[in-house]
Amino acid sequence: MFASLSDRLTATFRNLRGKGRLSEQDITTTVSEIRRALLEADVALPVVREFTAAVRERALGAEVSSALNPGQQIVKIVNSELVEILGGQARDLRFAKRPPTVIMLAGLQGAGKTTLAGKLAKWLKDQGQTPLLVASDLQRPNAVTQLQVVGERAGVPVWAPEPGNGVGDPIEVARSGLAHAQDKLYSVVIVDTAGRLGVDSEMMAQAAAIKDVVQPDETLFVLDAMIGQDAVATAQAFQEGVDFTGVVLTKLDGDARGGAALSVAKVTGRPVLFASTGEKLTDFERFHADRMASRILDMGDILTLIEQAERAFDQDEAERMAAKVAGGEDFTLQDFLDQMQQLKKMGSMKKVLGMLPGAGQMREALENFDEREVDRIEAMVRSMTPQERANPKIINGSRRSRIARGSGTTVTEINQLMERFEQAKTMMRQMARSGGKMPPGGFGP
Numbered sequence: 084m085f086a087s088l089s090d091r092l093t094a095t096f097r098n099l100r101g102k103g104r105l106s107e108q109d110i111t112t113t114v115s116e117i118r119r120a121l122l123e124a125d126v127a128l129p130v131v132r133e134f135t136a137a138v139r140e141r142a143l144g145a146e147v148s149s150a151l152n153p154g155q156q157i158v159k160i161v162n163s164e165l166v167e168i169l170g171g172q173a174r175d176l177r178f179a180k181r182p183p184t185v186i187m188l189a190g191l192q193g194a195g196k197t198t199l200a201g202k203l204a205k206w207l208k209d210q211g212q213t214p215l216l217v218a219s220d221l222q223r224p225n226a227v228t229q230l231q232v233v234g235e236r237a238g239v240p241v242w243a244p245e246p247g248n249g250v251g252d253p254i255e256v257a258r259s260g261l262a263h264a265q266d267k268l269y270s271v272v273i274v275d276t277a278g279r280l281g282v283d284s285e286m287m288a289q290a291a292a293i294k295d296v297v298q299p300d301e302t303l304f305v306l307d308a309m310i311g312q313d314a315v316a317t318a319q320a321f322q323e324g325v326d327f328t329g330v331v332l333t334k335l336d337g338d339a340r341g342g343a344a345l346s347v348a349k350v351t352g353r354p355v356l357f358a359s360t361g362e363k364l365t366d367f368e369r370f371h372a373d374r375m376a377s378r379i380l381d382m383g384d385i386l387t388l389i390e391q392a393e394r395a396f397d398q399d400e401a402e403r404m405a406a407k408v409a410g411g412e413d414f415t416l417q418d419f420l421d422q423m424q425q426l427k428k429m430g431s432m433k434k435v436l437g438m439l440p441g442a443g444q445m446r447e448a449l450e451n452f453d454e455r456e457v458d459r460i461e462a463m464v465r466s467m468t469p470q471e472r473a474n475p476k477i478i479n480g481s482r483r484s485r486i487a488r489g490s491g492t493t494v495t496e497i498n499q500l501m502e503r504f505e506q507a508k509t510m511m512r513q514m515a516r517s518g519g520k521m522p523p524g525g526f527g528p
């Protein structure tokens with residue numbers, strides 16, 4: 084996500100590190116490096132101009148010259164200006180006073196609308212809402228089936244064209260879908276609409292007509308962050324065509340320059356509400372400008388990490404584990420396996436680790452991280468008998484060879500696992516002693 088922009092900016096700041104005072108020349112050089120980094124990342128020119136002017140002005144001002152560590156002060160300024168262009172304070176999705184809340188999705192074909200419809204539906208359902216998906220994309224072959232598949236995965240019903248629901252007429256499908264939702268008391272209606280490969284007046288007219296019929300509480304413009312320079316023009320066309328209320332950035336998991344997407348909030352004056360970061364239903368998060376800025380500046384995104392952990396972790400299980408350790412009971416290999424499985428539910432380990440501060444510095448190691456490692460550990464523990472899992476001390480040489488054979492691994496790997504397990508166990512003991520707090524240095528390697 085914004086990897087090259089992030090690299091460029093952090094490299095720029097590295098040059099400032101340790102400097103006691105910054106001359107005007109230092110600031111000019113830094114600002115022009117920032118400008119180049121933003122332009123290279125495809126951030127729209129007017130946004131870059133405004134951004135660099137603001138950074139320069141503040142950098143020359145008192146907050147930097149009187150600071151103990153001017154370099155850090157500049158990072159702070161860039162951070163706050165980044166938050167600003169990304170739309171500032173996060174806004175919540177607006178719900179209707181009287182349900183159903185209607186959310187309409189608009190955007191180009193391939194932007195990720197249908198995928199997003201499923202993610203949004205699941206996210207809302209997890210919050211106790213009862214969403215209905217409405218398939219008003221009749222343009223693309225298979226769009227309806229695709230929405231049905233997505234709906235099934237999310238466990239959310241789909242209203243699709245059938246005789247009586249308006250076969251072939253997306254506006255009629257939207258109208259009947261909304262009526263059905265009102266009748267059956269669904270709390271949210273998500274209307275998926277058709278896109279084209281490029282901005283097209285017929286498509287825009289159709290989207291506007293659907294908007295007229297369903298009177299959405301939120302019209303979300305879905306934007307593929309990978310489309311580069313075209314993003315701003317596309318956003319402006321949709322703003323004129325359907326006057327959206329919020330933006331969703333998709334494919335933020337890609338390594339593209341993505342900067343154009345970063346300009347959209349500033350250029351359209353509409354906030355980015357959500358971010359989509361992969362093809363799976365759970366690759367979806369609220370967009371927070373401050374957290375995104377923090378990720379771009381390689382300061383990590385601990386808050387999102389915690390939220391995802393809360394979503395993935397089973398509260399009862401976590402409490403059981405805490406009580407067990409606090410009670411002086413030994414942490415077993417079975418517990419270790421349970422923890423691994425919970426961690427796996429948070430999604431790709433690469434993504435999880437990528438949210439830690441300084442992740443940009445270890446990008447190569449992250450790229451090479453083998454997701455199957457977790458599966459291998461699982462296979463190893465599964466090849467152990469219950470006695471072995473509960474009392475790892477009995478795992479001697481011959482047992483190790485048997486476990487290696489059973490799990491398709493090597494004795495060396497079993498030895499490594501046992502070492503790691505011992506480390507985790509020590510850490511759990513320290514945590515129990517310190518009353519549940521993390522040991523200094525925290526978890527991890």
Ligand code: GDP
Pocket residue numbers: 190191192193194195196197198199278333334335336337359360361362366
């Ligand atoms: P629509 O035409 O706007 O409905 O777009 P789709 O939902 O069909 O998505 C187009 C393609 O992009 C599909 O192959 C999706 O799996 C993929 N896609 C959607 N969102 C994301 C995302 O956040 N990351 C990645 N990597 N792929 C995505």
